Amino acid sequence: MLSRTADSLFWLSRYVERADYLARTLEAAARLSALPASYGGETNEWESAVQTAGCGSIFHERHETATADTVNRFLICAPENPCSIVKCFEIARTNARAVRTALTSEMWDAINGAWLELQSLNPAQLSANTLPKFLAFVKETSLRVDGSGHRTMLRNDAYWFSRLGIALERADNTARILDVKYHILLPENATIGGGIDYSQWAAILRAVSAQTSYHWVYRESLKPWLIADLLILNPQMPRSLAACYQSIVANLDELAGAYNSAGPAQRAARTIHRQLAATRIEQVFQHGLHEFITGFIGDNNRAGSAITAQYLV
Amino acid sequence: MGFDEMTEGGGGIRAPYERIAQWLASVPREQLQQRRLEAELFFRRGGITFAVYGDAQGEERIIPYDIVPRVLSRAEWERLAKGLEQRVKTLNLYLADVYGKQEAVKAGIVPPDLIWQNPAYRPEMAGVEVPHGVYVHIAGIDVVRVDDESFYVLEDNARTPSGVSYMLEGREISIRLLPELFGAHRVAPIENYANELLSALRSVAPRNAGADPTVALLTPGQYNSAYYEHSFLADKMGVELVEGRDLLVRDEIVYMRTTQGPKRVDVIYRRIDDEFIDPLTFNPNSALGVPGLFAAYAAGNVALANAVGTGAADDKVIYSYIPELIRFFLGEKPILKNVPTWRCREPEALRYVLDHLAELVVKETHGSGGYGMLVGPHASAAQIEDFRARLLATPEGYIAQPTLALSTCPTFVESGVAPRHVDLRPFVLTRADGVRIVPGGLTRVALRDGSLVVNSSQGGGLKDTWVIEC
Numbered sequence: 001m002l003s004r005t006a007d008s009l010f011w012l013s014r015y016v017e018r019a020d021y022l023a024r025t026l027e028a029a030a031r032l033s034a035l036p037a038s039y040g041g042e043t044n045e046w047e048s049a050v051q052t053a054g055c056g057s058i059f060h061e062r063h064e065t066a067t068a069d070t071v072n073r074f075l076i077c078a079p080e081n082p083c084s085i086v087k088c089f090e091i092a093r094t095n096a097r098a099v100r101t102a103l104t105s106e107m108w109d110a111i112n113g114a115w116l117e118l119q120s121l122n123p124a125q126l127s128a129n130t131l132p133k134f135l136a137f138v139k140e141t142s143l144r145v146d147g148s149g150h151r152t153m154l155r156n157d158a159y160w161f162s163r164l165g166i167a168l169e170r171a172d173n174t175a176r177i178l179d180v181k182y183h184i185l186l187p188e189n190a191t192i193g194g195g196i197d198y199s200q201w202a203a204i205l206r207a208v209s210a211q212t213s214y215h216w217v218y219r220e221s222l223k224p225w226l227i228a229d230l231l232i233l234n235p236q237m238p239r240s241l242a243a244c245y246q247s248i249v250a251n252l253d254e255l256a257g258a259y260n261s262a263g264p265a266q267r268a269a270r271t272i273h274r275q276l277a278a279t280r281i282e283q284v285f286q287h288g289l290h291e292f293i294t295g296f297i298g299d300n301n302r303a304g305s306a307i308t309a310q311y312l313v
Numbered sequence: 314m315g316f317d318e319m320t321e322g323g324g325g326i327r328a329p330y331e332r333i334a335q336w337l338a339s340v341p342r343e344q345l346q347q348r349r350l351e352a353e354l355f356f357r358r359g360g361i362t363f364a365v366y367g368d369a370q371g372e373e374r375i376i377p378y379d380i381v382p383r384v385l386s387r388a389e390w391e392r393l394a395k396g397l398e399q400r401v402k403t404l405n406l407y408l409a410d411v412y413g414k415q416e417a418v419k420a421g422i423v424p425p426d427l428i429w430q431n432p433a434y435r436p437e438m439a440g441v442e443v444p445h446g447v448y449v450h451i452a453g454i455d456v457v458r459v460d461d462e463s464f465y466v467l468e469d470n471a472r473t474p475s476g477v478s479y480m481l482e483g484r485e486i487s488i489r490l491l492p493e494l495f496g497a498h499r500v501a502p503i504e505n506y507a508n509e510l511l512s513a514l515r516s517v518a519p520r521n522a523g524a525d526p527t528v529a530l531l532t533p534g535q536y537n538s539a540y541y542e543h544s545f546l547a548d549k550m551g552v553e554l555v556e557g558r559d560l561l562v563r564d565e566i567v568y569m570r571t572t573q574g575p576k577r578v579d580v581i582y583r584r585i586d587d588e589f590i591d592p593l594t595f596n597p598n599s600a601l602g603v604p605g606l607f608a609a610y611a612a613g614n615v616a617l618a619n620a621v622g623t624g625a626a627d628d629k630v631i632y633s634y635i636p637e638l639i640r641f642f643l644g645e646k647p648i649l650k651n652v653p654t655w656r657c658r659e660p661e662a663l664r665y666v667l668d669h670l671a672e673l674v675v676k677e678t679h680g681s682g683g684y685g686m687l688v689g690p691h692a693s694a695a696q697i698e699d700f701r702a703r704l705l706a707t708p709e710g711y712i713a714q715p716t717l718a719l720s721t722c723p724t725f726v727e728s729g730v731a732p733r734h735v736d737l738r739p740f741v742l743t744r745a746d747g748v749r750i751v752p753g754g755l756t757r758v759a760l761r762d763g764s765l766v767v768n769s770s771q772g773g774g775l776k777d778t779w780v781i782e783c
Contacts, residue, residue: 002554
């Protein structure tokens with residue numbers, strides 16, 4: 001297939017996934033900031049939402065402090081933000097239009113339909129009352145796009161590239177939220193039973209839709225090191241770094257098989273996956289959670305670059 | 314009132330329209346309205362849109378679609394198809410002649426300056442041997458009717474004619490929204506168009522290509538007004554839809570960049586104008602094209618459809634010579650009529666045109682899309698004076714024709730079902746071994762009462778075209 005087609009499929013998936021993640025981040029921030037001040041401590045949830053989205057510097061070019069209004073607007077539709085939710089949808093649809101022939105009609109319909117609906121929801125004019133509905137729509141769109149792809153696409157390179165995009169973006173998103181929130185997961189800060197921490201931990205889980213999963217996996221009350229374990233190392237958890245890399249390796253293997261050749265992308269992904277599989281959470285904390293996450297974000301970016309160099313240009 | 318294809322302008326009903334007339338008499342208006350909305354939804358949801366140049370508002374619009382079909386009898390179609398074949402054969406022979414032996418000039422049929430001074434003439438093509446001698450693989454010939462008997466050619470489109478996706482999607486709408494009416498008519502199928510197109514493209518692969526030549530469709534990209542059509546055709550043919558940046562030329566061989574490395578391309582159905590296909594040979598500022606493509610083409614290592622320089626055969630002055638060229642190259646009597654044309658470059662013609670501006674249609678020789686023309690009977694005094702000045706300044710840039718009383722077809726409009734003017738663009742394919750035409754074409758309809766301008770960029774709509782046995 002054309003490299004450009006593969007590139008578009010890859011980014012189309014990434015942007016839909018990113019929009020979903022932004023919507024979850026905003027939901028989590030709204031929930032935390034609605035708590036009584038005594039639970040909120042020193043943290044500004046809106047500031048960490050902007051940081052988690054990875055666009056702190058552009059935001060602060062225009063805004064002194066992060067508030068519900070400025071952050072919601074910025075992450076949803078501000079024209080100066082190159083990866084607002086609206087922009088993510090726009091780029092996803094542009095990519096979809098560029099590769100219509102590689103999409104099934106169901107996938108096209110999911111993306112184009114969401115794009116048309118987005119116009120009618122008027123994202124620039126959202127109020128506190130209409131915001132939840134809008135964010136629900138964004139999450140639902142990623143389910144529809146993902147689901148229609150899963151149900152209707154041929155299992156060939158087009159499918160594998162789109163799945164790679166999802167997994168790589170997810171890994172990045174999970175790592176980012178850990179990067180911003182790592183301090184509250186450190187064991188020395190855990191005054192267990194305190195309402196502040198509990199809410200913060202729950203918010204992390206909610207942002208990656210893992211609250212129920214946590215309880216099923218650990219059957220325990222929230223413990224910061226278990227949350228870290230779930231999001232980093234547990235292969236059952238679809239957004240964990242380990243699960244994302246399982247998927248990245250599997251899809252790259254499919255490509256290598258179909259094309260009869262493997263390269264730097266396969267090697268890079270396999271190395272990361274092997275490391276994650278061989279690591280235990282105690283080691284992560286010994287080594288330093290922050291260092292571990294920063295290192296992972298770098299590795300993940302390098303794996304993305306290797307995929308681009310090998311297939312997408 | 315001119316010729317109406319259903320009623321002949323009188324009270325009777327012409328045979329091809331018998332069932333349509335009964336249906337129109339019995340179908341409730343609400344149902345027609347409902348069907349029209351469904352058709353629009355089909356276009357909108359499918360992203361079947363086009364962009365209008367110079368329109369900031371509607372970056373993507375849908376074309377108004379009229380669900381009342383236009384009908385031709387098999388006999389009418391056969392006659393038309395013969396004429397189309399004759400015409401397109403002549404266009405191909407003329408182009409081979411223009412870039413080859415120039416016998417038509419030597420015989421005094423076409424004045425030489427019309428060739429050399431034509432901006433669409435490509436001197437780079439002189440002496441280039443195009444694969445299998447085919448220049449115009451895909452032609453869109455616009456024809457109109459004025460009576461029961463004759464078809465007139467309005468213009469030949471030999472560059473990159475568009476609209477075939479609307480012909481095919483329109484048929485899908487008829488099948489879906491008018492199942493009973495469609496089923497009762499036994500309409501000749503057109504769905505094999507993409508298949509015919511692919512086999513025509515493969516038939517002109519260079520001789521040094523393998524047994525299974527690779528075809529690609531080259532598009533300017535998704536901001537082009539016809540992008541939907543490009544992706545549609547690539548999809549139906551199962552060929553890659555490439556942009557200039559997807560192609561590269563190495564040692565005069567064209568490759569596309571794929572996830573498995575460069576892959577050779579043998580035939581390119583290009584929907585990019587000559588000027589932009591290769592910045593090394595043509596417009597150096599083109600970001601759409603492929604550096605080195607023309608050299609690969611001239612070396613015979615890739616086929617381009619249509620060939621470079623086909624515009625030398627389809628401007629509005631050359632048009633006026635086509636009947637003579639048919640006689641010259643084929644020794645046959647032209648089957649389709651030409652609209653009488655005054656070439657304003659000829660002083661006598663110019664004088665006549667200036668004296669009769671209010672009755673004539675004046676067109677730019679190299680214009681298209683219904684832009685830059687004067688429709689005398691509908692023009693204001695100021696518009697007429699404006700054109701008079703332009704004609705005096707550059708008479709060679711214009712031709713003039715009488716206003717034809719274009720035929721009308723029943724059309725569903727605001728006021729109900731009413732006659733509206735139509736034209737027809739059949740798509741004519743030329744393969745290495747001959748001409749193929751699927752029975753039908755794109756019927757364009759001027760939705761405004763009395764309007765003769767059917768171009769979609771100017772508020773025209775579309776209809777499905779049925780060829781039936783009757």
